[in-house]
Amino acid sequence: MQFEKEICNECGRAVHFGSGLFVNRVADLNDIETRIEMRKPFPNGEYICCECTYQIYEYPYVGN
Ligand SMILES: [Zn+2]
Numbered sequence: 001m002q003f004e005k006e007i008c009n010e011c012g013r014a015v016h017f018g019s020g021l022f023v024n025r026v027a028d029l030n031d032i033e034t035r036i037e038m039r040k041p042f043p044n045g046e047y048i049c050c051e052c053t054y055q056i057y058e059y060p061y062v063g064n
Helices: 032-037 050-057
Strands: none
Touching: none
């Protein structure tokens, strides 16, 4: 499965080109061991999708 690492490590959804979440995906710079220590639900995912990014980092322009 060529896209197995192109998933969001928070929600597990595919973020590859054409997936609908490709835009605004953020690369997770941690290695897989670190992601496991962080208790990421999908530690093999090398990205975080835009929706999870908002939840994690609480971008100031996202209300409430
Ligand atoms: Zn996500």
